[in-house]
Amino acid sequence: QVQLVESGGGLVQAWAPLRLSCAASGRAFRSYAMGWFRQAPGKERGFVATINCSGGSTYYADSVKGRFTISRDNAKNTMYLQMNSLKPEDTAVYYCAARRDTVGAATAISYSYWGQGTQVTVSS
Numbered sequence: 001q002v003q004l005v006e007s008g009g010g011l012v013q014a015w016a017p018l019r020l021s022c023a024a025s026g027r028a029f030r031s032y033a034m035g036w037f038r039q040a041p042g043k044e045r046g047f048v049a050t051i052n053c054s055g056g057s058t059y060y061a062d063s064v065k066g067r068f069t070i071s072r073d074n075a076k077n078t079m080y081l082q083m084n085s086l087k088p089e090d091t092a093v094y095y096c097a098a099r100r101d102t103v104g105a106a107t108a109i110s111y112s113y114w115g116q117g118t119q120v121t122v123s124s
Contacts, residue, residue: 002026002098002113009094009118012086016122020081022096022115030054030074033104035111036081038092038120045095049081050104059104064090086122093117 035050049070097111
C-alpha cells in the first residue's frame, strides 16, 4: 500500500511556471506507475500525465503536451509535474495517483491510490 501527498499548488499568473510534487510513503514506490489528474469545478476528473515505474516512459494529455513534464525520483519516493506556460484553463485541483503496475495508464479507474489534491489557480 502507498500513501500520497501532493504539494506545490498555488495562485500564479498566466504563462508562469509551477512545479507540483507528490511524496509517497512506503518502500515500494519504484513498483508503482504514477499519474497526475486534475478536476476543475463542475467537471469530471481528467487525465494529465502518466509515468512508468522506472521513469523512462511518459504519456500526456494533448491539452498539456509540450507545456507539462512528468518525472519521478525513486530514491526520494517523489513524483513531479513541471508546468510551464500555464493558462487559466489549467485551473483545477491536481491529484497524484499510483497503480501497482510497471506501466502507466490514462484512466482514473486504473489507479488504486490517490492523494488529497492540491489547488492550482491560474489568473489571466
